[in-house]
Amino acid sequence: MSPQQFLNPEQFDRNFPSASDAEPVRAQRSESANDLREQAASCRRLAVGARTRAGTKALDALGDHFDDRARKLDPRSERR
Secondary structure (H helix, E strand, O other): OOHHHHOOHHHHHHHOOOHHHHHHHHHHHHHHHHHHHHHHHHHHHHHHOOOOHHHHHHHHHHHHHHHHHHHHHOOOOOOO
């Protein structure tokens, strides 16, 4: 293989994604984080109507878990 073939810019671009290629992944993470936030909010709404303190505590803990997972998935996301 000649040096010109090895340094072919078209091949280089194909093998190494550009910064714009990372944008869809970031959008997917943000969307997934938003879905987890919605799950957390649902758990907290259900916790208000729980019949026992244990049920309330469990649903609040589950909401916290979903928020933590969303935060790990997309650190820029915020708790609602």
